[in-house]
Amino acid sequence: MTTRAKIIGHFTDVAREHGKELPPLTDETDLLESGLDSLSFAVIVTRLEDSLGVDPFSAEATVFPVTFGELVHLYEAGVKEQVRS
Amino acid sequence: MNPLAACSDCHSSDSLFSCTDTIPQLSRTRLAVSMREPGMSACRFLEDATRRIVCDDFACGSSLYGRGEELEGRSILIATQEQITAASAVLELDGVARRIVLWPPDLSLEHLPFVVSTAEVDCIISDHAMIASGSHRRMCYWPCSRNLISIAATDAPIQETEWILMTSGTTGRPKLVAHTLTNLTAAIQSRYKQDEEVIWGTFYDVRRYGGLQILLRAALTGASLVLSSHEEAPADFLVRLARAGVTHISGTPSHWRRALMSPAVTLLNPKYIRLSGEAPDQGILSRLQSTFPAARIVHAFASTEAGVAFEVTDGMAGFPASVLNENPLVDMKVVDGTLRIRSAGNAKGYVGHDAPALKDKDGFVDAGDRVELRDGRYYFAGRRDGVINVGGLKVHPEEVESVIERHPEVQVCLVHAKKSPITGALVVANVVPNVPPTSSDRDMHRLERDILQLCREALPAHKVPAAIKLVSELPIAESGKVMRQYA
Numbered sequence: 001m002t003t004r005a006k007i008i009g010h011f012t013d014v015a016r017e018h019g020k021e022l023p024p025l026t027d028e029t030d031l032l033e034s035g036l037d038s039l040s041f042a043v044i045v046t047r048l049e050d051s052l053g054v055d056p057f058s059a060e061a062t063v064f065p066v067t068f069g070e071l072v073h074l075y076e077a078g079v080k081e082q083v084r085s
Numbered sequence: 086m087n088p089l090a091a092c093s094d095c096h097s098s099d100s101l102f103s104c105t106d107t108i109p110q111l112s113r114t115r116l117a118v119s120m121r122e123p124g125m126s127a128c129r130f131l132e133d134a135t136r137r138i139v140c141d142d143f144a145c146g147s148s149l150y151g152r153g154e155e156l157e158g159r160s161i162l163i164a165t166q167e168q169i170t171a172a173s174a175v176l177e178l179d180g181v182a183r184r185i186v187l188w189p190p191d192l193s194l195e196h197l198p199f200v201v202s203t204a205e206v207d208c209i210i211s212d213h214a215m216i217a218s219g220s221h222r223r224m225c226y227w228p229c230s231r232n233l234i235s236i237a238a239t240d241a242p243i244q245e246t247e248w249i250l251m252t253s254g255t256t257g258r259p260k261l262v263a264h265t266l267t268n269l270t271a272a273i274q275s276r277y278k279q280d281e282e283v284i285w286g287t288f289y290d291v292r293r294y295g296g297l298q299i300l301l302r303a304a305l306t307g308a309s310l311v312l313s314s315h316e317e318a319p320a321d322f323l324v325r326l327a328r329a330g331v332t333h334i335s336g337t338p339s340h341w342r343r344a345l346m347s348p349a350v351t352l353l354n355p356k357y358i359r360l361s362g363e364a365p366d367q368g369i370l371s372r373l374q375s376t377f378p379a380a381r382i383v384h385a386f387a388s389t390e391a392g393v394a395f396e397v398t399d400g401m402a403g404f405p406a407s408v409l410n411e412n413p414l415v416d417m418k419v420v421d422g423t424l425r426i427r428s429a430g431n432a433k434g435y436v437g438h439d440a441p442a443l444k445d446k447d448g449f450v451d452a453g454d455r456v457e458l459r460d461g462r463y464y465f466a467g468r469r470d471g472v473i474n475v476g477g478l479k480v481h482p483e484e485v486e487s488v489i490e491r492h493p494e495v496q497v498c499l500v501h502a503k504k505s506p507i508t509g510a511l512v513v514a515n516v517v518p519n520v521p522p523t524s525s526d527r528d529m530h531r532l533e534r535d536i537l538q539l540c541r542e543a544l545p546a547h548k549v550p551a552a553i554k555l556v557s558e559l560p561i562a563e564s565g566k567v568m569r570q571y572a
Binding site: 018030031032033037038042043046047050055058064065066 | 340343348504507513
C-alpha cells in the first residue's frame with residue numbers, strides 16, 4: 001500500500017469514528033476544509049506514526065502543511081528519509 | 086475623569102506586571118452596570134456566526150424575555166447550545182442571581198442530577214429544547230432568546246453572585262469550582278488607550294474558565310468579542326475572525342497549531358496573541374512570531390482553581406524563575422516540584438458536602454503542574470496527578486480506565502498520555518484482554534473497535550483513546566499496583 005493510500009485510509013477511519021463527512025481528498029483539498037478538528041487531526045498523526053513509523057510534525061522547524069497534497073508530501077519525504085538511514 | 090484611564094499602558098510594555106492598577110472595585114459589583122460606564126466605546130459588539138449584538142443594547146435589551154429580574158436570588162444553571170446565549174444570560178444575571186452555574190459544552194447530561202443537587206440549582210436556562218433535570222427539586226425552566234428583546238431599563242437589585250465553573254474530575258463527575266466576580270476579574274487590567282478599538286476573538290468557549298476570562302476582559306475593558314458558533318467549521322471561524330478585524334486573539338497552542346494549517350490564517354492581522362490552557366513549546370511560539378511579526382505574543386498560566394497567575398512576554402517557552410517574585414499581588418512558590426499559587430484570583434473553593442479542600446493552611450492552591458528548573462528558567466513537566474492535557478482539556482486516566490474496564494472481555498487496562506505535535510498530548514490505552522492478545526488478529530481488531538465504540542458512547546471526544554494497544558500484562562510495582570509513569 002502506498003503512503004498516500006495509508007493516509008487516506010486513516011483520514012477515512014477517523015472521520016467515520018468522529019461522525020464527520022469527508023470530502024474527496026485531492027492534493028488541493030485544504031486540511032481545515034476537510035471538516036476535521038484538531039483532535040481528529042492529532043489522532044490521524046499519531047496513527048500514521050504507528051503505521052508509517054515517522055512523525056514529520058515532531059521536528060521543531062516543521063512547516064505546517066495547508067493542503068492535503070503538502071501533508072502527503074511531508075510523509076513521503078519522511079518515509080524516504082527513514083529508508084535511507 | 087474616567088477611572089479606567091488612570092493606568093499606564095499595559096499592552097505595550099515589555100515587563101511583566103508593569104501595571105498593578107486594577108479596575109475599581111465599584112465597577113465589579115455588577116457586570117451590566119460597569120459595561121454602561123461612560124467612556125466605553127459605543128460600537129462594541131458581541132458576535133457569533135449568526136448574529137451580532139451591540140453591547141449598548143444590553144442596557145435596554147434582554148435575552149430572558151425581559152423577566153430576568155424575576156430570577157433574583159436563584160441558583161441558575163445556564164445550559165445553552167450556543168455560547169453567545171450563555172454570554173448574554175450571564176451579563177444579564179450577574180448581580181441578580183445568587184449563583185450562576187455554567188454548563189460546559191460536551192459535558193454528558195448524565196451528570197445533570199449531580200450538578201443540580203450539588204449547586205442547589207433551582208432554575209435552568211436554555212436556548213434549545215428544555216432538558217429534564219431528573220431531580221425532585223422544584224425547578225423553574227426559563228427560555229433564553231438568541232436575540233435581545235427590548236425592555237425598559239431598570240435598576241435591578243444588586244447582590245454578589247457566586248459563579249460556578251466546572252472542571253474534569255477523576256471519576257468523570259465534574260468538580261464544581263466557586264468564584265466571585267472579584268476573583269474572576271482579579272487579573273484584568275484597565276486599558277490606557279481607550280480610543281484604540283480592541284476586538285477580541287477567542288477559540289475558547291466562554292462556559293469554561295479560559296473563555297470566560299476573555300468575555301469578562303472584553304466586557305470590563307470596553308472591547309468587542311467574536312465567538313465561535315456550535316458546529317461552525319474551523320476555517321469559517323477564521324474567516325469570520327478576519328472579517329471582524331480582530332486585534333486580540335486567545336486560544337491554546339493546539340488551537341493555533343490547527344489554525345496555522347489554514348490558508349485563512351494569513352487573513353488575520355492581530356496585534357496581540359494570548360496563549361493559555363497548555364504549556365506552549367518553542368516551536369509554536371516561534372512559528373506564531375514568524376507568521377505574525379507585528380503581534381505581541383504572550384503566554385499565560387491559569388487554571389480554573391488557581392486563576393490567572395502570570396504572563397510570559399519574552400516569547401520563550403517556560404518562564405523565568407524571577408516571575409515567582411515579580412507580582413506583589415500573586416504569591417507563588419514551588420514545593421515538591423509543583424507550582425503553588427495564592428492570589429485574589431484563586432477560586433473560593435469546591436462546592437459540595439464532601440468536596441476536598443482547595444487551599445492549604447496558608448491559602449495556597451496547588452496547581453498540580455510539575456515544573457523543572459534549568460538555567461534560571463522553569464519548564465513545565467506534566468502533571469503530578471497524571472492528568473492528561475489534550476489541547477487544553479483535562480483528562481483523568483482513571484475515568485477512561487473505568488469505562489474500558491466495563492467491557493466484559495477486558496481484564497485490566499492502563500491509560501496514559503502520548504505526546505502529540507497537534508494537541509500536546511493524546512489519550513492512549515494499554516489493555517489486557519481476558520484471552521491472550523495473540524489468539525487471532527481478527528478477534529483483536531474487533532475487540533479494539535469494540536472498546537473504542539464503548540468509549541465514544543460514554544466519553545467526550547477528547548477522552549476517547551487515540552489508540553488501543555492490546556498487551557498480555559501491565560507493569561506492576563512492588564506495591565502490587567499497576568505502575569504509572571507520570572511525566
